[in-house]
Amino acid sequence: MWDARRYKGRMGSQSVEYLKxxxxxxxxxxxxxxxxxxxxxxxxxxxxxxxxxxxxxIASRLSPSPDEPxxxxxxxxxxxxxxxxxxxxxxxxxSSGDVKRRxxxxxxVMGLGLHDQWIRDLGHGSVAAKVxxxxxxxxxxxxxxxxxxxxxxASLDPSRRVRLAVTLALGRLRDxxxxxxxxxxxxxxxxxxxxxxxxxxxxxCAEGEPTLLSGLMRRPEPRLRIMATWALSEIADRxxxxxxxxxxxxxxxxxRGKSARALxxxxxxxxxxxxxxxxxxxxxxxxxxALDALGExxxxxxxxxxLRGLEDPALAVRLRAAFALRRIRGMKGEVAARVLSITSRRxxxxxxxxxxxxxxxxxxxxGLSPCDWPRFRESVATxxxxxxxxxxRALGHFLLVHPHIKVRLRLARLFxxxxxxxxxxxxASVMRNPKCHPLLAAEIAKKTSAKPAAPGCNRPEKxxx
Amino acid sequence: xxxxxxxxxFREFVxxxxxxxxxxxxxxxxxxxxxxxxxxxxxxxxxxxxxAQPFDFETLERLRRLVPPLTIIVPAYxxxxxxxxxxxxxxxxxxxxxxxxxxxxxxxxxxxxxxxEAFSLRKAEVRASGDLPTRTVRDFYVSxxxxxxxxxxxxxxxxxxxxxxxxNFCQTPYFLVTDADSLLEPEAxxxxxxxxxxxxxxxxxxxxxxxxxxxxxxxxxRVRRPYLQMNFxxxxxxxxxxxSFLAGRAGWSLINGLLVVPGAFGLFQKAxxxxxxxxxxxxxxxxxxxxxxxxxxSRERHLGxxxxxxxxxxxxxxxxTRARALCGQRIRWxxxxxxxxxxxxxxxxxxxxxxxxxxxxPHQVMHEIGGPFVELGGFVLxxxxxxxxVIDVKVFSxxxxxxxxxxxxxxxxxxxxxxxxxxxxxxxxxAVLLLAFSLLEYFGYRQLFLLWRLAASWNxxxxxxxWRASERTGFATRA
Numbered sequence: 001m002w003d004a005r006r007y008k009g010r011m012g013s014q015s016v017e018y019l020k021x022x023x024x025x026x027x028x029x030x031x032x033x034x035x036x037x038x039x040x041x042x043x044x045x046x047x048x049x050x051x052x053x054x055x056x057x058i059a060s061r062l063s064p065s066p067d068e069p070x071x072x073x074x075x076x077x078x079x080x081x082x083x084x085x086x087x088x089x090x091x092x093x094x095s096s097g098d099v100k101r102r103x104x105x106x107x108x109v110m111g112l113g114l115h116d117q118w119i120r121d122l123g124h125g126s127v128a129a130k131v132x133x134x135x136x137x138x139x140x141x142x143x144x145x146x147x148x149x150x151x152x153x154a155s156l157d158p159s160r161r162v163r164l165a166v167t168l169a170l171g172r173l174r175d176x177x178x179x180x181x182x183x184x185x186x187x188x189x190x191x192x193x194x195x196x197x198x199x200x201x202x203x204x205c206a207e208g209e210p211t212l213l214s215g216l217m218r219r220p221e222p223r224l225r226i227m228a229t230w231a232l233s234e235i236a237d238r239x240x241x242x243x244x245x246x247x248x249x250x251x252x253x254x255x256r257g258k259s260a261r262a263l264x265x266x267x268x269x270x271x272x273x274x275x276x277x278x279x280x281x282x283x284x285x286x287x288x289x290a291l292d293a294l295g296e297x298x299x300x301x302x303x304x305x306x307l308r309g310l311e312d313p314a315l316a317v318r319l320r321a322a323f324a325l326r327r328i329r330g331m332k333g334e335v336a337a338r339v340l341s342i343t344s345r346r347x348x349x350x351x352x353x354x355x356x357x358x359x360x361x362x363x364x365x366x367g368l369s370p371c372d373w374p375r376f377r378e379s380v381a382t383x384x385x386x387x388x389x390x391x392x393r394a395l396g397h398f399l400l401v402h403p404h405i406k407v408r409l410r411l412a413r414l415f416x417x418x419x420x421x422x423x424x425x426x427x428a429s430v431m432r433n434p435k436c437h438p439l440l441a442a443e444i445a446k447k448t449s450a451k452p453a454a455p456g457c458n459r460p461e462k463x464x465x
Numbered sequence: 466x467x468x469x470x471x472x473x474x475f476r477e478f479v480x481x482x483x484x485x486x487x488x489x490x491x492x493x494x495x496x497x498x499x500x501x502x503x504x505x506x507x508x509x510x511x512x513x514x515x516x517a518q519p520f521d522f523e524t525l526e527r528l529r530r531l532v533p534p535l536t537i538i539v540p541a542y543x544x545x546x547x548x549x550x551x552x553x554x555x556x557x558x559x560x561x562x563x564x565x566x567x568x569x570x571x572x573x574x575x576x577x578x579x580x581x582e583a584f585s586l587r588k589a590e591v592r593a594s595g596d597l598p599t600r601t602v603r604d605f606y607v608s609x610x611x612x613x614x615x616x617x618x619x620x621x622x623x624x625x626x627x628x629x630x631x632x633n634f635c636q637t638p639y640f641l642v643t644d645a646d647s648l649l650e651p652e653a654x655x656x657x658x659x660x661x662x663x664x665x666x667x668x669x670x671x672x673x674x675x676x677x678x679x680x681x682x683x684x685x686x687r688v689r690r691p692y693l694q695m696n697f698x699x700x701x702x703x704x705x706x707x708x709s710f711l712a713g714r715a716g717w718s719l720i721n722g723l724l725v726v727p728g729a730f731g732l733f734q735k736a737x738x739x740x741x742x743x744x745x746x747x748x749x750x751x752x753x754x755x756x757x758x759x760x761x762x763s764r765e766r767h768l769g770x771x772x773x774x775x776x777x778x779x780x781x782x783x784x785x786t787r788a789r790a791l792c793g794q795r796i797r798w799x800x801x802x803x804x805x806x807x808x809x810x811x812x813x814x815x816x817x818x819x820x821x822x823x824x825x826x827p828h829q830v831m832h833e834i835g836g837p838f839v840e841l842g843g844f845v846l847x848x849x850x851x852x853x854x855v856i857d858v859k860v861f862s863x864x865x866x867x868x869x870x871x872x873x874x875x876x877x878x879x880x881x882x883x884x885x886x887x888x889x890x891x892x893x894x895x896a897v898l899l900l901a902f903s904l905l906e907y908f909g910y911r912q913l914f915l916l917w918r919l920a921a922s923w924n925x926x927x928x929x930x931x932w933r934a935s936e937r938t939g940f941a942t943r944a
Contacts, residue, residue: 019863026870030877034900037881038893045892131517164517194662196532315593319636349592356590357607357615393604397588 051085058082059089087114091139106140115140119150130154131165138169148173152181160192167193171201178205179212186224195223199230210237217243222252229255233262241266248274253283260286264293272301279305284314291317295324303328310339310347318347322354331360333382340389352391361391365398368410380414387418396426400435409443416447424448479855482846489839493832494871501878503716508776508886511715514663515656515777532658534562535732536640538631540624542570544645547783549583551645554686556611560654565614566631567645571600571621580616585609595633597743599626605634624728625744625751632735632743640735642752647729647782648678648688657732657778669737669759669770672723673730673778674710676889677703679786688781693895698791700902701910702784703890707879707899711776711886718774722820724760724829726772728752730780737762737770747808750801757809760821777887792917799921802833837918844915869907876903 078086094105109115114136121133134154137147151173154166163185170178182201185193193201206213216228229247232240244266247259260278263271275297278290291309294302306328309321329335336355340348355361364386367379386395395411402408415427430436431444537555541548548567555565569577580586586606594602600622608614619630628642639661643649657671680694693700717723726733731752738744741762744751756772763770785791806813806829813830815822850856880896880903883889890896923929 019860019867023863023866023870026867026874030870030874033874034877037877038896041881041884041892161513161517168517191664195665196662315595316636318593346593353591353593357612361590362587362609391590394588394590401587 054082055085055089058085059092087136091136094139094141102141106142109140115144115147119146122150122154127159127161130157130159130162134162134165134169138165138172141173143173143175145177148175148177148181152178152184155181155184156188160190163188163192164197167198167201171197171204174204174207176205176209176212183216183224186227187221195227195230199227200234202227203231203234206231207235210235210240214240214243217247222255225250225252225255226258229258229262233258233265236262236265236267238266238268241268241270245270245274248278253281253286256281256283257286257289260289260293264296267297269299272297272299276302276305279309284312284317287312287314287317288320291320291324295320295327298327300328307339307343307347310343310350315350318350319354321347322351325351326355326358326360331355331358331363333364333378333385336360336382337385340385348389352386356394361386361394361398365395365402365407365411368407369404380410383411383414384418387415387423388420390420390422392420392422392426396430399427399430399440400433405437405439408437408440412440412443413447416444479850482842485839486843489831489836490868493836496828496832497712497875500716501712501875503719504712504714505878505882507715507719507774508711508882511776512886515659532561532655532662533639534564534637535560535654535658536564536566536631536635536637537654538628538635538640538642539565539567539645540570540627540631540642541567541572541576541645542621542624542627543572543574543576545572545574545576545579547646548576549579550683550686551648552580552584552614554648555643556613557651557686558649558654559651560658562637563613563654564635564637566617566634567614568617568619568627568631570619570624570627577616577618581606584611584614584616586614586616589615591615591634595635595739597629597633597739599630599633602630623746625746625748628751629743629746632738635735638735639732640738641730641732642728643731643780644729644782647675647780648683648686649730650779650781651687653730653778653780654732657730657775660773660775660778661732661734664771667769667771668773669734669763670726670756670772671732671778672714672726672772672774673732673780674774674776674887675706675727675729675780675782677706677784678781679784681781683781691781691889691891693890693898694786695898696786697902697905698786698788699784700898701906702791704876704879704899704903704906707883708875710774711882712875712879714774715776715882717825718772720820720824721771722825723772723774724756724821724825725753726756727780729782730778732778745808748801748804749797750805753801754805754808757805757812757821757826760818761809761812764818764821779887779889788913792913795914795917796921796924799833799918800925802829803922803925806830806834834922837915837922840915841919872907873900873903876900 090105090109094102094109118133118137121129122137125133134151137143137151140147148170151166151169154162155170157163157166167182167185170181179202182198182205186198202213202216210232213228213231216224217232219225219228225247229244232244244259244262247255248263250256250259256278260275263275272294275290275293279287279294281287281290287309291306294305302324306321306324309317309324312318312321325335325339336348336351339351352360364379364382367375368383370376383395392415396415399408399411399415402411412427412430415423418424427444427448431441431448436444539551539555544551552565552567567580569580586608589605589607591605600620602617602619604618606616606618608616615634617630617634619627631642632640639658641654641657653673657673660671661668676691677694677699678688678691679696679699680692681688682690682692693703714723714725728751733755737759738755741755741758743755745754745758748754759770759772762768785794806826809826812818812822813826818826847856847861851858877900880899884892884896890899
């Protein structure tokens with residue numbers, strides 16, 4: 001028969017002792033860990049601060065001034081810890097200082113034998129030493145052929161950290177001989193470097209000789225072709241126009257999209273036809289980039305593609321088409337009218353959405369101030385077209401907020417003349433609005449033979465002309 | 466009715482209870498310990514990546530404009546006190562191609578008016594929009610002085626509905642959702658995007674870390690000096706957030722089991738979010754639900770999407786300073802957890818959904834949903850067992866001490882991770898304060914938290930779920 005007292009007794013013998021020991025150990029561990037962590041962190045922060053101060057002192061001593069001791073003297077008189085700081089400071093100065101200073105730093109480093117030491121570290125050191133060596137070699141400019149070779153060799157290192165450091169170093173050195181190393185990093189099955197970084201490094205190395213990337217553009221791996229196109233879009237050199245035009249017909253949509261961007265940056269008339277073809281691509285984001293590129297080129301030949309883009313089922317494409325049209329033809333009332341007449345309502349809506357955000361309606365309403373007669377006439381015609389097309393929300397708001405009352409009154413007259421029922425509704429709601437200027441309310445009432453709002457509602461606003 | 470101690474059913478009951486409590490304690494502690502180790506590894510790797518500066522050299526500076534453009538969506542409901550400062554802070558972020566979309570979700574206060582006045586807004590003729598269903602959009606406003614700002618005025622439909630309206634308007638491949646009462650650090654966007662650019666094909670959502678702005682000095686929409694407010698509720702929340710983010714989410718991130726991207730700082734790939742159907746208006750924690758849906762969508766189609774945590778993408782938010790406000794927030798979170806788990810119960814214990822189905826969701830069900838009932842059971846049964854002499858006081862005290870020390874150790878580890886990775890709190894002042902309060906939270910706060918979670922479960926079962934708005938006090942500025 002089971003008995004609770006016996007049960008209690010059983011629990012209280014061996015298990016309690018174990019539990020007691022566990023609690024004691026855990027309690028002491030918690031206490032000890034807290035104290036140790038706080039003690040060690042305090043020491044760590046103090047050391048960090050001391051190191052920062054020391055770094056500032058050393059940096060000021062190594063500043064390029066004729067009165068200060070040369071880096072060699074500082075090096076020979078320094079402790080081991082200070083030498084590390086000196087190296088960091090020199091590396092920083094080498095990458096950010098002027099040419100004279102850079103050469104002086106390079107000479108010092110070479111003279112002290114550090115350059116060779118770093119190359120050795122890159123080949124046989126620990127991971128931390130390799131990373132440090134790659135970073136320092138990357139900052140030492142102009143690069144020596146040995147350092148480039150060492151970095152290219154290290155691009156096959158099994159450590160991801162080392163491969164990343166090597167990529168950054170080669171990118172900084174901007175030497176075309178570094179491209180094979182970068183290609184090796186790109187080829188590695190374990191991705192250590194983000195694509196954007198790799199593309200940036202490729203762009204930096206191939207800046208003087210972009211044709212070096214032509215081989216990469218013909219690689220079967222889409223990722224390499226994407227990176228090459230990405231890099232070329234930054235270099236934007238005409239010498240690679242041929243391969244880029246070929247890439248515009250690539251099987252990979254990302255490559256096609258990136259090539260559209262690169263072609264836009266090269267600014268060459270031959271590219272328009274290719275971009276117009278890409279604007280019909282089955283993949284929506286390729287069409288977006290092609291229309292974007294056509295907008296950048298501002299070539300009138302791109303107009304049909306932009307007009308076609310306004311009919312696209314994808315919203316992003318329609319908005320980019322509106323952007324392209326704005327860049328090609330400018331924001332004009334006649335263009336809006338043309339779009340209204342030849343495209344669907346959806347295309348016109350996209351155009352107005354994009355153009356209004358770019359200030360089209362503000363520009364049109366500002367034109368109602370008759371300082372410039374041709375512009376005034378054009379604005380009046382445009383407002384009429386827009387009101388008839390039902391664009392009343394934003395224009396109606398100008399009746400309330402435009403700083404010039406004369407412009408508001410003119411706009412109200414145009415609203416009243418419009419045949420659109422939405423324009424009449426908007427006008428009525430503006431008149432009912434307490435913020436509506438009394439003069440405007442009276443004008444609207446006169447034009448629409450409606451009753452203005454109750455007296456006192458339409459107080460003049462501050463600052464209205 | 467008297468209970469016979471010798472009755473077999475009582476013996477069975479005691480033994481079952483004993484095993485349930487032990488199992489609960491061991492699985493919870495084991496999981497937290499594993500998560501702590503994983504978090505430590507994630508934070509360490511992340512810090513190495515950051516220190517390697519893969520996106521920081523001269524050529525990349527030129528390429529910066531290739532970094533994808535981004536839209537920040539800020540849903541605002543009755544946020545008149547903080548909205549202008551919040552938008553100013555967002556406009557000051559260091560990011561090349563940025564658009565800010567504030568969605569006024571039918572506020573009944575002067576939120577829209579304040580925005581109109583502060584940023585010279587005018588109505589815009591925006592007619593093209595996306596496909597996610599939302600409540601009626603009344604107007605779009607653009608700023609005459611700040612071309613990057615757009616305000617959408619719509620009928621009230623809740624935070625998720627407002628976020629969907631923002632997504633419909635968003636024209637960039639990535640968007641970030643944040644709260645109107647939050648401030649982002651200037652480099653937060655770059656840090657979050659850096660996490661995406663590590664693997665843009667697969668990373669579809671990035672969550673930042675949320676920290677409490679209460680007590681800090683804010684100037685020009687930026688946190689100049691972070692201070693810890695000497696308020697019990699605030700300090701307790703700061704500890705909880707540190708534990709949750711640095712000793713929890715970081716670990717889940719490593720094994721792609723992260724279930725929550727904070728509503729105050731969540732970066733999403735637009736195409737993925739739209740494909741999954743946008744934010745759900747059927748829960749009050751849309752940030753949890755959308756991540757569950759993204760995981761489900763990815764696993765069902767073998768897309769390999771990942772949701773990651775970026776510990777250096779910092780968002781400062783106002784934490785509730787009163788028990789009542791905190792209670793409302795915690796009840797809402799727990800209700801949302803119930804709702805989200807009910808919507809996605811098929812994923813739970815389903816190997817098809819990988820880590821999420823076999824680890825993250827079971828953890829939520831067993832420890833988050835089941836936890837309050839186990840604890841409640843403990844509170845009910847303890848007096849009974851004491852009365853009938855089943856429990857040895859010594860054993861029980863030792864067990865409590867064990868749980869207490871384990872909990873303290875986790876808090877200590879979270880503070881340590883914070884101080885050694887991307888610290889924001891002052892050392893040693895704030896760290897000591899945090900640890901001192903982490904000892905106090907076991908006496909009163911834990912029990913209160915249990916009550917709130919039970920209340921949330923009650924609300925869920927009896928259909929009393931509603932959004933509880935919290936009060937806004939504005940940001941403390943430089944004196």
